[in-house]
Amino acid sequence: MAWLHTWSGLLLGWLMFLIFVTGSLSFFRSEINFWMRPELHRAYRAAGGAKADSARMIAHARRVLEQEAPDSPQWQISLPGPRFPALSVSWRASESSATPPGGRRGHVGRPAMKRLLLDPSTGDILKARETAGADFLFRLHFQLYGIDAITGRWIIGAGTMVMLIALISGVIVHRNIFRDFFTFRPNKGKRSWMDAHVLTSAVSLPFHFVIAFSGLLLLAGQLMWPVMHGLYPDARAFVIESRGGRARFDIEPPSGTRVPLTDFAPLFETARQRWPERPPDTIVITNPGDSRASIEIRQSYGGRLANRAAPERLFFDGAGGELLDTPKAEAPSAILAVWNALTALHMGRFATPAQRWLLFFAGICGAAMVASGLVLWRISRLGKHDEKSSGEAGEALRMPFGCRLVEVFNVAGIAGLLAAIGVYFWGCRLLPGDLALRVNWEIALFFIAWGVLLFHAALARHLSAWAGQLAFSGILFAFLPLLNGLTGGASLFRSIAAGYWQVAGFDLCALFAGALLLFAAWKVHGRAAGGLSGAERPLPQPVAGN
Amino acid sequence: MKMRNMMDFAEKRPGMNIGIRGILAVFGAYGFGVLGARAFAGGLSPPLDAAALSVMLAFILEAGAIIWVFAASTVARAAMGLAAPAALFGAWLAVAG
Numbered sequence: 001m002a003w004l005h006t007w008s009g010l011l012l013g014w015l016m017f018l019i020f021v022t023g024s025l026s027f028f029r030s031e032i033n034f035w036m037r038p039e040l041h042r043a044y045r046a047a048g049g050a051k052a053d054s055a056r057m058i059a060h061a062r063r064v065l066e067q068e069a070p071d072s073p074q075w076q077i078s079l080p081g082p083r084f085p086a087l088s089v090s091w092r093a094s095e096s097s098a099t100p101p102g103g104r105r106g107h108v109g110r111p112a113m114k115r116l117l118l119d120p121s122t123g124d125i126l127k128a129r130e131t132a133g134a135d136f137l138f139r140l141h142f143q144l145y146g147i148d149a150i151t152g153r154w155i156i157g158a159g160t161m162v163m164l165i166a167l168i169s170g171v172i173v174h175r176n177i178f179r180d181f182f183t184f185r186p187n188k189g190k191r192s193w194m195d196a197h198v199l200t201s202a203v204s205l206p207f208h209f210v211i212a213f214s215g216l217l218l219l220a221g222q223l224m225w226p227v228m229h230g231l232y233p234d235a236r237a238f239v240i241e242s243r244g245g246r247a248r249f250d251i252e253p254p255s256g257t258r259v260p261l262t263d264f265a266p267l268f269e270t271a272r273q274r275w276p277e278r279p280p281d282t283i284v285i286t287n288p289g290d291s292r293a294s295i296e297i298r299q300s301y302g303g304r305l306a307n308r309a310a311p312e313r314l315f316f317d318g319a320g321g322e323l324l325d326t327p328k329a330e331a332p333s334a335i336l337a338v339w340n341a342l343t344a345l346h347m348g349r350f351a352t353p354a355q356r357w358l359l360f361f362a363g364i365c366g367a368a369m370v371a372s373g374l375v376l377w378r379i380s381r382l383g384k385h386d387e388k389s390s391g392e393a394g395e396a397l398r399m400p401f402g403c404r405l406v407e408v409f410n411v412a413g414i415a416g417l418l419a420a421i422g423v424y425f426w427g428c429r430l431l432p433g434d435l436a437l438r439v440n441w442e443i444a445l446f447f448i449a450w451g452v453l454l455f456h457a458a459l460a461r462h463l464s465a466w467a468g469q470l471a472f473s474g475i476l477f478a479f480l481p482l483l484n485g486l487t488g489g490a491s492l493f494r495s496i497a498a499g500y501w502q503v504a505g506f507d508l509c510a511l512f513a514g515a516l517l518l519f520a521a522w523k524v525h526g527r528a529a530g531g532l533s534g535a536e537r538p539l540p541q542p543v544a545g546n
Numbered sequence: 547m548k549m550r551n552m553m554d555f556a557e558k559r560p561g562m563n564i565g566i567r568g569i570l571a572v573f574g575a576y577g578f579g580v581l582g583a584r585a586f587a588g589g590l591s592p593p594l595d596a597a598a599l600s601v602m603l604a605f606i607l608e609a610g611a612i613i614w615v616f617a618a619s620t621v622a623r624a625a626m627g628l629a630a631p632a633a634l635f636g637a638w639l640a641v642a643g
Contacts, residue, residue, distance in 0.1 A: 004616040164609050220601040226580045227604045231597045238597050339598040
C-alpha cells in the first residue's frame with residue numbers, strides 16, 4: 001500500500017498540484033475576473049447604498065437594454081452582488097429566436113448572449129479590456145488548454161481518480177494520521193516534510209475526498225459514458241433533467257402585438273420582501289414589449305444544497321405586472337439530493353463568504369499536501385546523494401535520470417506554475433489594451449513563462465532553482481497590489497479605506513502569498529548556500545510510508 | 547499447467563508484475579466499475595436516479611478495484627479478484643436485463 005501511495009502520488013502529482021491550485025483560485029472566479037478588469041473598479045458603491053438604489057439601477061439597466069436591444073426576445077439584468085460589483089445587462093441576439101431549443105450554440109445548448117457592464121450609480125457603460133480572466137484558470141482546472149476539451153477532461157479525470165487512490169492508500173499508510181496531525185517537528189529535514197505532508201492532508205481530509213469524488217461526478221457524463229449511455233444517450237439531457245427539467249433556453253414565441261412593458265422595480269420589491277434572507281438579484285424579461293411578455297425574478301443561489309442551491313423564482317405578467325403561478329420546484333429524490341449536494345459543493349454554489357474562504361483554504365491545503373508529498377519523494381530517494389555530492393565535487397554521484405527528472409518537474413511544476421500564474425496576472429495588466437488577439441497573448445505569456453522556468457529548472461542546480469523560482473514568484477505576487485494601483489485599478493489603500501473587499505481581498509491575498517513565497521525562497525537559499533544544514537540529512541531509521 | 551506457468555513467470559519479474567497490475571488497474575478496474583454499477587443500479591425506476599446512483603457506484607467500485615489490484619498478494623489473485631465478481635455482474639446483467 002505504501003508502494004501504491006508513493007508511486008500513484010508521484011505519477012500524476014504535478015497534474016494534481018495544477019488542479020488544486022487552479023481549482024482553489026476558481027472558487028474566487030468572479031472576484032479574480034473583476035480584479036483583472038480594472039476599468040470596472042470604479043463601479044464600486046458603498047455596500048449600504050445597494051438596497052435603496054435597486055430601483056434606480058433597474059431603471060439604468062432598462063434604459064440601456066431599450067437602446068441596445070429593442071428587438072431581443074430576452075433580456076437579463078443582474079444587480080451587483082457581494083462578489084461582482086458591476087451592474088450587468090445581457091440579451092439574446094434577436095436572430096437566435098430562430099434557433100430551435102437545444103441548438104448547439106453556447107454552453108449546454110444555450111444560444112450565446114451579449115453582455116454589457118454598467119456603472120451601478122450612473123448607468124454608464126463600462127468598457128473593460130479583453131482578458132481571458134479567471135476563466136482561463138477555471139478551464140485549465142477541468143479540461144487543460146491547447147488540446148481537445150474531451151482529451152483534456154480524460155486526463156483530468158485520470159488525475160482525479162489517481163488522487164482518490166492516493167488518498168485512500170495514504171490513509172491506510174499513515175494509519176496514525178490523526179495522531180500525527182498534532183505533531184510537527186520543524187527543521188528536522190525529512191521528518192518535517194513528512195509532518196507537513198500529514199498535517200496538510202489531515203487538516204482537510206474530508207474535503208479532499210469529497211472534492212475528488214465530486215470532481216469525478218462533474219465529468220461523469222464523459223468518464224462513465226458506458227454507464228450513462230444506456231440511460232441517457234445524450235449526457236446533456238441528464239444534466240438538464242437533473243437541474244429541474246425545463247431547459248432555460250426555451251422561449252415562448254411572441255404574439256406580435258406590442259404592449260408597453262410594465263415597470264418592474266415594484267415587482268422586484270415584492271420579491272425582496274418575500275425572500276429577506278437571500279434577496280433577489282436577477283431579472284429575466286422574455287419578449288419585452290410584447291403582449292406575451294413575462295418577467296422572472298430570482299435569487300442568485302438558493303439556500304438548499306440538496307436542491308443544488310437552486311434559486312427561488314417568481315414569475316410576473318410583463319404587461320400588467322400580476323404575479324403568475326410560480327412553478328414549485330419538486331423536492332429531489334434522496335439519490336439526486338446526494339448528487340446535487342456533492343456537485344454543488346464542488347462548485348461552491350451556496351457558499352457564503354466565510355464558507356468560500358474555507359473551501360479556498362482547504363484547496364490550498366490540498367495543493368500543499370501534493371507539493372510536500374512530491375518533495376518528500378525526492379528527499380527520500382536523494383538524501384544520500386546530496387550528502388555525498390554537496391561536499392567535494394569530485395565525489396559527486398551520478399544521479400539517476402528518473403530522479404533528476406522528478407527534481408526538475410518538482411521545481412517547474414510547483415514553483416514554476418505559481419510563477420507562471422503570477423506572470424499571467426502581470427500580462428493581463430501590462431499588455432496594451434488594443435493589442436490584436438490580446439487574450440491569446442495573455443495565455444501565451446503564461447505558457448512561455450512556464451516553459452522558460454522548466455528550462456531554468458533543468459539547467460540550474462536543484463536548490464538554487466528552487467530558491468530562484470520561489471523568489472521570482474514571490475516578487476510577482478508581492479508586487480501585484482502595486483501594479484493594480486498603477487494600472488488603473490483601485491489601489492490597496494483606497495480599496496481598504498472604502499471597504500471595497502472584492503478588490504482588496506485579491507490584493508491582500510497576493511501580498512500574503514508573495515510574502516510566503518519569498519520566505520520560502522529565503523529558507524531554501526540559506527540551505528543552498530550553507531550546504532547541508534538539516535533539510536537534506538537522511539534519517540537513521542526509515543519512516544513509515546516509504 | 548501452462549496458464550499457471552505464465553502467471554508465475556510474470557509474478558517473478560517486477561516490471562511485468564507491475565505492468566500487468568497497471569493494466570488491470572486502468573482497464574480492468576474501469577470495466578469492473580461499469581459492470582458492477584449497471585448490475586446494481588442500472589435498472590432503478592426513474593432513469594435520473596438510476597443514472598446518478600450507478601455513476602456514483604461505478605466510481606466507488608472502480609476505486610476499490612484499483613486498491614484491490616495493488617493490494618492482492620499475487621498477480622493471479624489480483625486478476626481473479628476482478629474477474630470472478632465481474633463474471634457474476636455480467637451474468638446478472640444477462641439474466642435480468
